[in-house]
Amino acid sequence: MSEKKMSRRRFLQNAALIGGAAMVPSLVMGGNSVNGKKRKSPSPKVIGANEKVDLALIGIGNRGAEVAKEFYKTGLCNVVALCDVDMGAKQTREIEAMFPGVPRYQDFRKLFDEMADRIDAVVVATPDHSHFPICMAAMREGIHVYVEKPLARTFRECELLMEAEKRYGVVTQMGNQGHSEANYFQFKAWKEAGIIRDVTAVTAHMNNPRRWHGWDPAMDRWPAAEPVPETLDWQTWLCAAQEHAYNHDFHNGQWRCWYDFGMGVLGDWGAHILDTVHEFLDLGLPTEVEPLYLKGHNRFFYPMSSTLRFHFPERSGMPAVDITWYDGLDNIPPVPDGYGVSELDPNIPSVAGGKIQPAKLNPGKEIYSRELTFKGGSHGSTLSIIPEERAREMAGRLPEVPKSPSNHYANFLLSVMGREKPRSPFSVSGPLSQVFCLGVISQWTGEKICFDRTTRQIVNNPLANQLLWGIIPRDGWEEFYRL
Numbered sequence: 001m002s003e004k005k006m007s008r009r010r011f012l013q014n015a016a017l018i019g020g021a022a023m024v025p026s027l028v029m030g031g032n033s034v035n036g037k038k039r040k041s042p043s044p045k046v047i048g049a050n051e052k053v054d055l056a057l058i059g060i061g062n063r064g065a066e067v068a069k070e071f072y073k074t075g076l077c078n079v080v081a082l083c084d085v086d087m088g089a090k091q092t093r094e095i096e097a098m099f100p101g102v103p104r105y106q107d108f109r110k111l112f113d114e115m116a117d118r119i120d121a122v123v124v125a126t127p128d129h130s131h132f133p134i135c136m137a138a139m140r141e142g143i144h145v146y147v148e149k150p151l152a153r154t155f156r157e158c159e160l161l162m163e164a165e166k167r168y169g170v171v172t173q174m175g176n177q178g179h180s181e182a183n184y185f186q187f188k189a190w191k192e193a194g195i196i197r198d199v200t201a202v203t204a205h206m207n208n209p210r211r212w213h214g215w216d217p218a219m220d221r222w223p224a225a226e227p228v229p230e231t232l233d234w235q236t237w238l239c240a241a242q243e244h245a246y247n248h249d250f251h252n253g254q255w256r257c258w259y260d261f262g263m264g265v266l267g268d269w270g271a272h273i274l275d276t277v278h279e280f281l282d283l284g285l286p287t288e289v290e291p292l293y294l295k296g297h298n299r300f301f302y303p304m305s306s307t308l309r310f311h312f313p314e315r316s317g318m319p320a321v322d323i324t325w326y327d328g329l330d331n332i333p334p335v336p337d338g339y340g341v342s343e344l345d346p347n348i349p350s351v352a353g354g355k356i357q358p359a360k361l362n363p364g365k366e367i368y369s370r371e372l373t374f375k376g377g378s379h380g381s382t383l384s385i386i387p388e389e390r391a392r393e394m395a396g397r398l399p400e401v402p403k404s405p406s407n408h409y410a411n412f413l414l415s416v417m418g419r420e421k422p423r424s425p426f427s428v429s430g431p432l433s434q435v436f437c438l439g440v441i442s443q444w445t446g447e448k449i450c451f452d453r454t455t456r457q458i459v460n461n462p463l464a465n466q467l468l469w470g471i472i473p474r475d476g477w478e479e480f481y482r483l
Contacts, residue, residue, distance in 0.1 A: 042142035044170045045120040047417045054120045055413075056081040056143075058108050058134055061091030062253055064125030067148065067175065067409075068095050071123060076413040080118060083111045085126075089231040091252060106233040108134050116141040121171070121416050124148065127255040128262045130239040132157040133480040139168045144416045146409075148175040149271040150263045151426065151433035154470035158437060159456075162430040163483055173412040173422045174429035176271040180408035181380025184423065186401045187276035190383070193399040198370040200319050202277055203333050205326040206269040206363045206378075212257040213304060213329060217296030223247035240473035240480065257301040259444055264302035265327040266443070267436045271429070272348075272378045273365050274323065278432045283321060285431060285456075286310040289438050290448040295328060297446050305331035308439050313453075319370075325439065332361050336373050338387025339366075345381040441467045 047053055055077040057068050061084060071077055083105040084092045096104070105111040112119075121144035124134050132152040138145050139161075151174050152158045165172050178184065190196045225245030228234045234246050241260055244250065249257070256262035277283070288311040296304035305328020312321045326333040335342075342362045363378040372390065376383040385391040406414055414420040441464050442449050450460040458465040473481060 042140075044142045044168065045144060045416075047120055051417075053077040053144075053413050053416050054080045054118060056083065056111060056115070056119045056122045057095070058083040058111070058122055058124050059126035059148075060084045060095040061086060061089065063148065065091065065095050067123060067125045068098075070407075070409045071413070072098070074407075074410045074413055076410060076417075077121075081105065081111055081115055083108050085233045085237045086229070086231050086251075089229065107236045108137060112137050112141055112143075116143065119143050121146065121413070125175075127237075128267060129153045129241050129255070129260065130237070132161065133239050133477060135161055136164060136480045139164045139170050139172075142168060142170060144171040144412075146173045146175060146412045149429070149433070150174075150267040150436055151429055153261075153263060153267075153437075155434050155437040155441075155468040156470060158426075158430045158434045160481065160483065162426050165426040165430075167483060171412070171415045171422055172426040173408070173415070174271070174424045174426065174433070175408065176275050176424055176429065176432075177408040178272055178379035178381070179275050179424040179429075180404055180406065180411050182382045182401070182404065183276055183376065183380050185404055186382045187280050189399045189401045191280045193397075195372070195394070195398065196280070196367070196369065196374070196383075198319055199277075199281055199321055199367055200370065201368040202274070202321065202323045202365055203326070203335075203368075204270070204273050204277075204323060204365045205333050205361055206265050206273065207327060207329060207332055207361055208363065209329060210257075210265055210302075210327075211254055212301050215257075215301065217298045217301075217304060219298060219300050222300065223249050238474070240471075240477035242471060242474060259299075259301065259440070262302075263436060263440055264443070265306070266308070266325060266439050267433075269327075269363060269378065270325070270436045270439075271432060273363060274435075275424070275429075275432060277323070277365065277367065278435065279428055281318065281321065282315050283312045283323075283435075284315065285434060285453050286312050286323075286438060286451060287453060288448065288450055289442040291442050291446055292324075293331065294443065294446055295331070297443075303443060304328055306443055307331060308442060310435065310439065335361070335366060335375075336368075336386065338389075339375060340384075340386065340388070345377045345379055348379050437468075 053076060055071060057079060060068055060082055079099045079102060081103050082099060085106050086092060087104055087106050122138045124131055124147040126134065128150060131147050135145050135147055152161060226247050228246045238244065256268060290309045292309055293307035294303045308325045310323040314320050365376050367374040373386050374383045375386050385394050406420060411420055411423055415422040438451060445464050447461055449458050449464050452459050458468065
């Protein structure tokens with residue numbers, strides 16, 4: 001470990017100051033009630049075979065605008081409601097103009113109070129910390145849910161969302177869009193054909209610039225309070241998070257920088273790079289996560305660079321696997337001989353029209369098995385066998401790979417209609433997101449964590465174990481943490 005600004009002991013002593021006291025398990029173990037009244041569990045919304053899905057969009061600025069357009073392009077939905085805490089701001093106006101006359105809300109709770117019976121499904125494209133309460137509120141109404149990645153900000157929130165998916169019987173999908181593209185079907189076919197087998201190590205990397213690169217990691221306080229924009233409902237933006245004064249560096253994508261609100265580079269890109277590795281190698285949860293390098297480690301926002309090692313044990317005849325994650329501009333991992341060119345997938349979605357810029361090593365992964373080495377990019381990028389000589393030898397043994405019948409957005413809507421099954425439901429994307437939650441805890445504490453997959457507890461660090469639960473929600477938000 002290098003370039004840390006404080007001792008581990010001091011960091012752990014002060015860690016609770018990041019977002020308030022740790023949550024106690026009893027808070028989230030309550031029954032199916034609100035304010036002492038029994039909550040009804042409505043049946044999941046059913047769509048007729050020839051009907052479109054009536055869709056509510058929650059979060060319509062920046063990335064939310066891009067997602068809204070993609071759903072509309074499918075031709076499979078009617079947009080019946082818009083919701084954004086900053087409705088009327090510059091970033092929401094384009095989507096507002098696309099759907100004139102559609103009811104508009106700033107608070108998702110009011111949306112569901114007034115329109116739950118007219119909504120079949122909801123699309124959630126809001127900051128990471130707000131995914132959980134919005135998804136829980138929707139599922140309780142029998143509303144099907146599509147939510148951008150990562151699934152939620154804490155390990156226990158992911159757990160509750162998976163439990164809710166089962167209880168309420170709704171269709172769910174996390175927005176790691178590549179899980180409906182070429183890499184998904186190729187990885188599945190190559191695994192079933194025995195091309196991908198006996199994997200022992202994976203290197204994953206995202207070394208492009210992030211919003212907080214260049215900030216001073218010696219920060220010792222939260223940003224100064226600023227006037228709340230007239231269009232913004234700041235209290236609803238905070239959701240269950242502890243009270244913070246508004247600052248522009250918490251808003252419009254900047255939330256991803258802060259431990260209280262976002263999941264950093266790992267949560268942002270891990271689901272696009274490691275999704276097929278995790279699902280088709282049946283990795284489940286790691287037993288160890290170790291921070292090998294943290295540059296600019298501090299109590300408030302994510303490191304400038306991180307190297308994290310995740311250890312997954314043997315599973316069903318498959319060997320143990322170590323995944324090593326690299327992020328940061330100056331933290332480029334080594335690549336194997338014969339790697340060739342690092343290409344950037346042109347299909348990586350834009351955010352508000354801005355495309356990701358090429359880096360020294362573009363986002364992707366290298367997969368090492370006992371016989372073969374593979375390289376791949378992010379999102380839907382397919383794998384290649386390296387070096388080229390070995391790829392030519394294997395060419396005649398590679399199976400035919402089926403084409404995707406639908407993109408990720410259409411797959412969700414068709415699943416709501418009963419015509420397909422979702423490819424990234426919470427039962428699949430939840431454990432993947434929990435891997436990233438464990439990684440963030442290791443980044444946050446700066447400590448190696450040891451995780452018991454049976455008890456689902458961190459066994460070597462009591463504070464880190466409490467961080468599985470997150471923080472005590474603000475008054476009025478506790479109900480979302482009860483099934």
